[in-house]
Amino acid sequence: MNKPNIVILGAGYGGMMTTVKLQKSLGSNEANITLVNMNDYHYQTTWLHENAAGTLHHDRTRIQINSVIDINKVNFIKDKVISVKPEEKLVKMENNQLHYDILVIGLGFEAATFGIPGLAENAFTIGDINRARLIREHIDYNFALYHNENTKKQARLNIVVGGGGFTGVEFLGELADRIPELCKEYDIDKNLVRIINIEGSPTILPGFDPQLVEYAMNSLESRGVEFITGALLKECTATSVVYEKNGKEVEIPTLTTVWAAGVRANSIIEKSGFQNNRGKIEVQADMRTPEYSDVFVIGDCALIMNEESGKPYPPTAQIAIQQSDIVAHNVKALIHNTKMETFEPNILGTVASLGSNDAIGVILNNQKLLGWKATVMKKIIDNRYLWKLGGFGLLMKKGKFNIFY
Ligand SMILES: Cc1cc2nc3c(=O)[nH]c(=O)nc-3n(C[C@H](O)[C@H](O)[C@H](O)COP(=O)(O)OP(=O)(O)OC[C@H]3O[C@@H](n4cnc5c(N)ncnc54)[C@H](O)[C@@H]3O)c2cc1C
Known part of the structure; x- marks a missing residue:
């Protein structure tokens, strides 16, 4: 493939982490990388309930995309994706359109209201x-x-x-x-x-x-x-x-x-005519769609079955971030025609906050956590993500350090 165009849609957990990994692993002579997002910032979706209640200002939650990506290696386009035309390898946006050789769809979720009137x-x-x-x-x-x-x-x-x-x-x-x-x-x-x-x-x-x-x-x-x-x-x-x-x-x-009772994948998946299972694309183990070998799907737009329970894995930031390792690796493998890896979720635990200084959670080996211990764990999880995304600088700027109240 001659210097392919890699296009990543959505700068959420999956899209941002994939972009950051690709900018590190691919030289600028190997591929053109373009990231498309409707805002010029990335936000931590997992903090939005704090912004909604007013306990955390939204500027703490959003991160300017250009402060994390290397603009010499990644072309960032602020635009709203309208649809994907996989047969033509085209992305239609509100103001423009883009041709891709390899596409990564990470457009996240929408609320599902199940037809409840009003x-x-x-x-x-x-x-x-x-x-x-x-x-x-x-x-x-x-x-x-x-x-x-x-x-x-x-x-x-x-x-x-x-x-x-x-x-x-x-x-x-x-x-x-x-x-x-x-x-x-x-x-x-x-x-x-x-x-x-x-x-x-x-x-x-x-x-x-x-x-x-x-x-x-x-x-x-x-x-x-x-x-x-x-x-x-x-x-x-x-x-x-x-x-x-x-x-x-x-x-x-x-x-x-x-x-707050239901989410579904971004409706662009359905509108674009991808084969879907209740709006999500049931991806292969290498995170590609079964229909198009040049389209990867990540995060809440992707459906992964849990073979043990026979149910899909719930949509989480944890899984979207883990998938970015495989997607970034496999995009590079596709370019160089080398071996792809398969995705296997590694659920490290689940922690739910109950306000700023209370929480509950289950971590490794079903260990239960509650109260301040769970609060500390939640903040460690949040800070770990910032570290992975933007290193020490981003962690210092946006991290949560009010650990011991
Ligand atoms: C309040 C709340 C708390 C949560 N807490 C947790 C938690 O504690 N742990 C956990 O693991 N998960 C949690 N989740 C779930 C988690 O946030 C999602 O699973 C995760 O954000 C999915 O990541 P993603 O990359 O698929 O999409 P997102 O992170 O949602 O990102 C999608 C991106 O696509 C962009 N976009 C969307 N449509 C368009 C368009 N048409 N054109 C251009 N750009 C577009 C958006 O602006 C956004 O930047 C929580 C969710 C919510 C709402």
Whole structure:
């Protein structure tokens, strides 16, 4: 192949790490590398719940792409991808189009609302920096308005979070930390505020260790979170949600519903006509699509089956980062016609934060962690990623060092 054009779509965990690895492993005479992303920054998706609650400013979460990539080796294009035409080896963007020889798709996820009436129109989602910032501003605005209306509206102080999975629980933890501050700021009695979680399963964090689930519920309840489990969200309007539990429908007045109960792969996959399994591309072990030998898929757009459980691996940053090793290696192998490697997830553990100084987790060999130990572990995981992405400089600039509260 004559100096091929490698095009990487999406500067998320998978795309950024693949780019950084390729810029190190390929000489500028070996390939042209182009990274396309809709913003000129990369963000840590796993911190967005903090930005949404207002406990961490979004500038801590975003990282300028040009501060991490080597602009002499990588051509960065800020544009929005509209579709991929794999037969023509073309990427269509809002302002341009690109020809590729090798493509890496790392366009991440979108919220899945499962057709629940009103959810797509009226609920907020924690999907990117803009959406997270909007949630923070919206909550602040409603608190600010509360005392400025003749008729006080309780709906301004009711915050409903749909879904008690990892994202929902992490967001609840941050909200529980933030609400007392907001109440002080806007002279609101803390007892008036309701943070309500609606979860369809009989418990939050379904499938997680029961002892840790109980710990998480106690921690969050002690800080004012109400759980309504075994309840299905039926409808969301601009001023309320309706859920059904034990055959009864209940309405909660709220101006703030945050939907955290489901994600799907970026719809560009489906729109581009790739063979897919519920929107994701079921990749081969070398991370390529079964249809196109020049297209790799990474992160939340890729589906990998867990042979043991017979279910797909859940979409995580952990897996996206691990996949970047294989994708970067295999892109180079494709250029040089050498042996490709296969991807095997190595799940090192799972840690969920419950606010700034509480967390739960399971790490190596099913070791349970809770409280400050889990908090420390969470920050180590976050800092390790920064180190891997941008070395000591980035770690110092963006790392979380408030480890011992
Ligand atoms: C609040 C929250 C907490 C989480 N916590 C954890 C955790 O603790 N541990 C864990 O392992 N995982 C966690 N996850 C899941 C994890 O964040 C995702 O699995 C991970 O971000 C997927 O990485 P990715 O590279 O596929 O995509 P992303 O990191 O989502 O990146 C996709 C990139 O593509 C860009 N993009 C999207 N569409 C376009 C377009 N049309 N044109 C151009 N660019 C585009 C986006 O701007 C973004 O930069 C969490 C997720 C959320 C929302």
